[in-house]
Amino acid sequence: MVSSAITPTRTIAILIGVAVVAVAGFAVVRSGVFEPETVQGAIPGPGSSSPSVSASLSPSTSPSPKPTVEPEPTTPAQIKAKNIADAKARLVEYYETTAVVANNGYDDWESKLLPFWGRPQIWQPLSNLFEGYRVDGRYTTGAATVESIELTEYRDDRSGFEDVALDACVDFSKVTNFDSNGDEIRRAGGAPARYVLAYVMRHQGDEGSWTVHEEIPETERAC
Template sequence: MVSSAITPTRTIAILIGVAVVAVAGFAVVRSGVFEPETVQGAIPGPGSSSPSASVSASRSPSTSPSPTASPEPTTPAQIKAKNIADAKARLVEYYETTASVANNGYQDWERKLVPFWGSFEIRDSMGVAYEQSLGAGQYTTGAARIESAITTGYRAPEPNYERVNFEVCVDFSEVRTFEKSGEEIKRQSGVPTRYYLLYEMRHHGSDRGWAIDAEDRQVERAC
């Protein structure tokens, strides 16, 4: 997601129901080729979203008692639910970080974003686009809105290396991208402002945790 990244959301909501499907055939940034003409904004920026309780812990008023810690999951169902929630939270964190990077002219993108990318394909394709945006002095404003999201896949070939797939509908209509001069970069004619993005998240072990192995921008699938 780059050249305009994916900024603040009105709602990072409804993240995410559960279903199990095969992961085979998942495209990596459109089979490893980044399509800059489809990029329309940054993922949600810090402080601009209203995440649901399923994404992050609800913040109780100061008069409310402190919540008790949840017990560690022990059953396969509990472990699966926790893994999906953790992967989801990591994806939201990535959206927020991408937003802050894009809104700040893509400064320091490598240090901030590379830890979120779990494959060489997505790292290389995204990295090229971010470096081009930085060099050109581009930046973004506005807010992308996640309108809906579901979990479409879960696999646990072995502990600590699980995979989760998400399908997300994102609205980019309020996002604007600018040249260094301040001139707005118009969206390509015919590209919808709302479409689906597919993600594959994989746990990369205790030292690294969850990262994005693949992203597929399904621009042809307006939502």
């Protein structure tokens, strides 16, 4: 299972028929252009509840040792490994953040999600989609989980704009979508709730972050 187990370093849809499932999701065709009609389920990520906070240290409690600071990677192999780990972690963070947005009626989606979208072909249609859900009063409960992530390609042009291609197995089965009246919007009959989505995560250069550059839902690929 990948969700929280992915290495966190540097700091993401099921076919729906017409008028079926409202979601905090998104989809992109092979050319990288988003198609709203392919969207299915909200993307609440793992961690829908807040982690417990440990009690304050008492005089008799020894403080925990300081975490070890990992050295910066220097060799090409180390840099590649870190980039792959960072891209995976960013993808999971995207699912987690989208969950918060969808569960909260899509309020404030701009500030929370725009930083994840790397190019107009992604952010323009998704902005329209999420704003439409917000205006319509839709919301979701539950959380999708990233079950696994596999590297399919790594591209480094030596200019700081690395691409990491990933296949993510995502389970949407625990996500429920609702309209503004609180009525459940059910999935289209036969639509899978667990399948592979192919991503390209791109690093935006020095001081930049990893962003979603492409997303392709491969609903025929069960996982």
